Each structure stands twice: as structure tokens, then as C-alpha cells.
Amino acid sequence: MKKIDSETGAGAGPIIDARGVGYSLEIAGRPLHILRGVDLRVEPGEVVAIVGPSGSGKTSMLMLLAGLEKATAGTVRVCGEGLTAMGEDQLALFRRRNVGIVFQSFHLVPSLSALDNVGLALEIAAPELSLAETRKRATAALADVGLGDRVHHRPSALSGGEQQRVGLARAMVSRPRLLLADEPTGNLDQKSGAVVIDLMFGLARQQGATVVLITHDPALAARADRMLTMTNGELVENMREPA
Numbered sequence: 357m358k359k360i361d362s363e364t365g366a367g368a369g370p371i372i373d374a375r376g377v378g379y380s381l382e383i384a385g386r387p388l389h390i391l392r393g394v395d396l397r398v399e400p401g402e403v404v405a406i407v408g409p410s411g412s413g414k415t416s417m418l419m420l421l422a423g424l425e426k427a428t429a430g431t432v433r434v435c436g437e438g439l440t441a442m443g444e445d446q447l448a449l450f451r452r453r454n455v456g457i458v459f460q461s462f463h464l465v466p467s468l469s470a471l472d473n474v475g476l477a478l479e480i481a482a483p484e485l486s487l488a489e490t491r492k493r494a495t496a497a498l499a500d501v502g503l504g505d506r507v508h509h510r511p512s513a514l515s516g517g518e519q520q521r522v523g524l525a526r527a528m529v530s531r532p533r534l535l536l537a538d539e540p541t542g543n544l545d546q547k548s549g550a551v552v553i554d555l556m557f558g559l560a561r562q563q564g565a566t567v568v569l570i571t572h573d574p575a576l577a578a579r580a581d582r583m584l585t586m587t588n589g590e591l592v593e594n595m596r597e598p599a
């Protein structure tokens with residue numbers, strides 16, 4: 357019988373199984389082929405980095421995995437669910453249940469405190485929770501990223517690194533199975549970026565989450581279990597140098 361790890365779900369099949377994925381748009385009456393025949397399989401608990409030149413299609417790939425855009429060819433299965441055939445409502449539910457996203461430019465609500473930014477995300481992901489429970493979990497998520505003493509601060513009263521830590525708490529508070537991060541350190545200095553990444557990898561490991569991380573930073577990509585390169589809409593696995 358297949359043994360399934362209760363923490364990561366390892367053994368239950370891949371978290372990501374994308375096959376022959378194409379993504380094309382029509383711009384001014386002309387087709388723009390952004391992704392071409394992309395295959396990607398990621399196992400539960402893996403940390404995968406995607407690198408590649410600007411405009412090569414990395415963010416588009418992440419949008420497809422998040423169910424925020426739809427592939428125009430091939431199939432995308434995430435957490436065992438086929439996204440290609442889902443309607444908007446199903447995709448929204450899928451995202452709420454399974455996916456956390458960290459963006460380069462934080463995207464926090466400026467008028468809300470750190471606690472309310474994180475609480476709001478949890479309220480959307482798990483509306484069945486009581487207000488007291490939501491606040492308790494949001495407070496704990498902020499403590500997990502070292503912001504236990506900053507919960508009532510608004511984004512403008514926080515440094516860039518602190519804002520991204522709120523972004524990370526917001527992504528992880530609903531305990532997603534898949535964390536997608538698009539250049540999470542792109543707007544940070546090296547030191548604050550390193551703190552965010554240490555927290556991200558630590559929390560993902562602790563919660564058994566799978567991570568797909570887009571980065572331009574080779575040192576950061578090297579810390580992932582696997583590195584893939586996107587070039588002109590095609591995704592290729594980088595082979596590790598033999599030790």
C-alpha cells in the first residue's frame with residue numbers, strides 16, 4: 357500500500373503536474389505565444405526555483421499555477437485538481453483552499469494594520485472561522501515572521517522587509533499546500549531579502565508546503581531543491597554540478 361506523509365502529502369502524487377502547457381494571447385490581432393509546451397512536475401514539500409530572462413514567461417507560468425490565468429493548451433493539475441476545466445468560481449475556491457501567493461511589490465492594503473491585512477486574507481480563505489479565531493491565527497502568523505510587536509502598524513509604518521514579512525504571513529496564515537512567490541526579494545536589500553527567504557523556507561518546511569519561487573538571484577535559486585530555467589516560453593531543468 358502507498359504510504360502518505362500526513363504533513364506534506366508526499367506519496368499522494370505530485371502537487372503540480374503540468375503537461376504540454378501553452379499560453380497565448382491575441383495582442384492587436386496577432387498571436388503572442390508566451391508559454392510553449394511547458395511540462396512541470398513538483399512533488400509535495402519540494403522547493404523549486406524558476407529563473408530566466410525578463411519577459412521569458414515566468415510570471416505567466418505562476419499565474420497559471422495559481423489559477424489566475426488559464427492555459428490555452430495542455431493541462432494544469434495542482435493539488436490533484438484539473439484547473440484547465442474549472443470555471444471562475446471553482447478556481448476561486450481552489451485558490452482559497454490551496455494556494456498562497458507572495459508578490460514582489462507586497463500588495464498590502466495601505467489603510468489596514470498588519471493584523472487586519474493578514475486577518476482579511478484568512479477571513480476570505482476560511483470564512484467559517486470565528487472573528488476571535490481569525491485574529492488569533494493572524495496574530496500567530498505575524499509572530500511566526502517576527503512581527504509580534506508590529507501587529508497594529510500600517511504598511512506605511514513598516515520597512516520594506518517588514519512589509520514583505522506581512523505579505524508572507526498573509527500567504528501562509530491559511531496553511532496553503534502550495535506557496536507561489538514571484539520575485540519576493542526583488543524590492544528588498546540583500547539583508548532584508550535574506551531574512552524573508554529564511555522565514556519563507558522555514559515556514560514552508562514547518563507547514564509541509566510546496567514552494568515555487570521566481571527569482572533573478574542565482575544564490576537564492578541555488579538554495580532550492582531544484583532549479584529550472586524559463587527561456588522564451590520554454591522551461592528546462594538545470595542539472596546540478598556533480599559534488
Ligand SMILES: Nc1ncnc2c1ncn2[C@@H]1O[C@H](COP(=O)(O)OP(=O)(O)OP(=O)(O)O)[C@@H](O)[C@H]1O
Binds near residue numbers: 381408410415
Ligand atoms: N496580459 C498581457 N498582455 C500583453 N502581454 C503580456 C501579458 N501578459 C504577459 N505578456 C507578455 O508575455 C511575456 C512574458 O511575460 P511574463 O511576465 O510572464 O515574463 P517574466 O519572465 O515573468 O518577466 P519578468 O522577469 O520581467 O517579470 C512578456 O513579453 C509580456 O510582456
